[in-house]
Amino acid sequence: MKKIVSGGLTLVTYLAAFLFFFPILWIFITGFKSEGEAIVIPPTIFFKPTLENFRMIWDLGVSEFLVNSVIVTSVSTLIALALGVPAAYALAMFKVKKGDDILFWFISTRFLPIAGVIIPLYLIFKNTNLLDSKTGLILLYAAMNVPLIVWMMRSFFKDISYEIIEATQIDGASGLQSFFQVVLPLVRPGLISTGLLSMVFAWNEFFFAVSMSYTNAGTLPVYMSSYMTQEGLFWAKMAAAATIAILPVLILGWFTQKQLVRGLTMGAVKG
Template sequence: MKRTLPLLITIATYALAFLYFSPVLWLLVTGFKTEGEAIIVPPSILFEPTLENLRLVWDAGASAFIGHSAIVSMTSTVLALILGVPAAYALAMLKVKKADDVLFWFISTKMLPAVGVIIPIYLVLKELGLLDSLIALVLLYTAMNVPLVVWMMRSFFKDIPYETIEAGRVDGATGLQGFFKITLPLVRPGIISTALLCFVFAWNEFFFGVSLTSTNAATMPVFMSSYMTQQGLFWAKMSSVATLAVLPALVLGWFTQRQLVRGLTMGAVKG
């Protein structure tokens, strides 16, 4: 019984993991089917794979849309970290007046649905001449991710004993030296996990992308929606585009999984 239970738990874990991954697996498989095979009911399991869909979506300009998504996601993630990490540090480690109110204000900005602010944002960007530009998406995605950075990083900073900072000050470290040389190295896993989440949220964002861009700054989700036409849904081509869109996040998650797990177990869900 002692040997059977761990084996059953392992099997159940793999089965659950496969269940969660099955939609992604089906997406990958559909991308290698023809349009006819992609809409067959019941679905065909045995088929002759084809790269025609990948060739067609690549010839349609997929590389440009991938470039837009990469630039916007990476730039907005870096900016969100630059703005959010010091703010989280101040709220967690320094005696800031009404810190809880400030923290609530940050998270309250996530409560308003995007559709409720799209009209004023559209008008402002139109007046500034920033419609259909990467700069507009970078600014919006940065603002979208800063509250996430502040909330997550504050929890990571809270896990650091304040005595560590005091010890650094006793040794002669200034406030900035203590922040960069003592505190940041201790929360590096938290920064990596937070950065990955910000990147994924920016990479997957669709509403602002489809509302504020057309060709010059359209991202991968917008490109994917172009295969939803009046003639119908091109499932095989949409699956190919989705495969290209999913790969960067999967690759990043794979290479940073150790730091990601370590970061998420440092207390990122604490208040």
């Protein structure tokens, strides 16, 4: 009986995993179809694969948008981690005056809908010559991810006993030495998972990118939207572009999956 239940649960797990992965698989398959085959109803399962869509989008400059996405995502995540991790450490380990209010203020910056801040941000970017620049998107994405990093990393730091830090200080280590040589290695899985989630949010962000960039700083989501035209949707080319956009995240997640799982299960978000 136990074997039957175990086999049933395994089957349900594989089925659920397949259902979650199927949209990605379908996008990948559609990228190898012609435009006619991509829109036919019912969908065609058997077809002659072609690389024409990938050749076309590469000739049309998708590589420039890919490079922009890599630069903006990587640099903004590093800046957000550099700002958010020390803030989370201070809020978790020290008795900061009105620390709970500060923590709530961080997360409250995410309450306002993006549409509610786009006009003032656009005017600020215009007056500071940051429109259509990678620097502008980097600063914007970094500010967007700092609250997430503070909240997640604070929960990881909370799992560390303060006695460990005191012991290192008794041995002569400074506060910075304790932080970099003792604390950060202990929360490395949480740091990796937090950084990966921040990268995913920055990589997938569309509204700010399409509003603040035109040609010089456009990212992959902006490029994919170019196939939504008045003549209709170019599904095959859009699927090819989406495949290129998805692959880096999938590869990164595959190589860091152990650290990601460990980080997400180290502890729940605590108040």
